[in-house]
Amino acid sequence: MQIETVKPTEVQIKARRSRSIAIALALVAFVVVVYVVSIVRLGPAVIDRSF
């Protein structure tokens, strides 16, 4: 059985790393924005509810 694998070039590895870091930062920023806006919009009511 033969499997084809990919061996990226130096340029591709560097570019992929750059993209991965950017995606990670964007995701963290998105989570922070959604979290902070939720707190601002709901305020103290976020914990003031019946269970």
Place this chain on the structure above:
Amino acid sequence: MAFVEKTALEDGASGMSEATAGDFFALLKPRVMSLVVFTAFVGLVAAPVAVNPVIAVTAILSIAIGAGASGALNMWYDADIDALMKRTAGRPVPAGRVKPGEALAFGLVLSVLSVMALGVLVDWLAASLLAFTIFFYAVVYTMWLKRWTPQNIVIGGAAGAFPPIIGWAAATGSVSLEPVILFLIIFLWTPPHFWALALFKADEYGRAGIPMMPNVAGVASTRRQIFAYSLIVAVVGVLPWALGYVGVAYGAVAVALGAGFVWYAWRVLRMADSDPVMRPAKMLFAYSLLYLFAIFATYLADKVIVRALAMPGV
């Protein structure tokens, strides 16, 4: 003996992307985005409603990403003609750094994300307007008007003019005449701004087959139309003061800035058709950028100062 043999694809034969994060950022047209951010910010701050700073930042961020997404879609669709023009040949797609499919996916994902974020976190009217703006720029302007009519940037200018209305809607949840006046300033500013560029880049636009006004109607007709639009821009720029939205200081600055616009347009009107350098057109192009920034900055300053003076204890 191994049951599995591995064959490595080397030297880029794998087709793996070599696009860096910077290339994707360039797809967002950051310079255009900065103008969008600024005018949307003015619309948001000028609105007669106090907005929570976190909500304001979220709104501006969403609008900026939406504008960037439409830029990415534009670069995906226009890669063929961008490759033919010196000004745009270095863009990520025509330069081969980003594949067309990557640019398309990037633009679509960011379009959906920005509209959803603006809607869920800020306001749905603002989100609807942002969605319409992205559609107008990417589909109506890029795919239809740009290659079809010399009125492309006249009608397409609406896309660039919407941000102050979106900013206003994000703050108030509604739209009134005041942000529409801001829309009109950008909308009417667009033709003289881009036709000044089209005059001294006519060869490039001609090579790419884009029907810009100088290539279709000729240089003389374009110069006359630039002057006519400049007169209208100068008048509309004063409207916010004439309608009582801002004070006399803004009115004075707007009159002076408008007079400057007309002066530079007059010099373009007097420019010889055969002028190879077209310095007056280049100067009008540069001045038009200054004009838009200055008139919105003055508008913003008037609003902020008046509001600060109206605060109790001042």
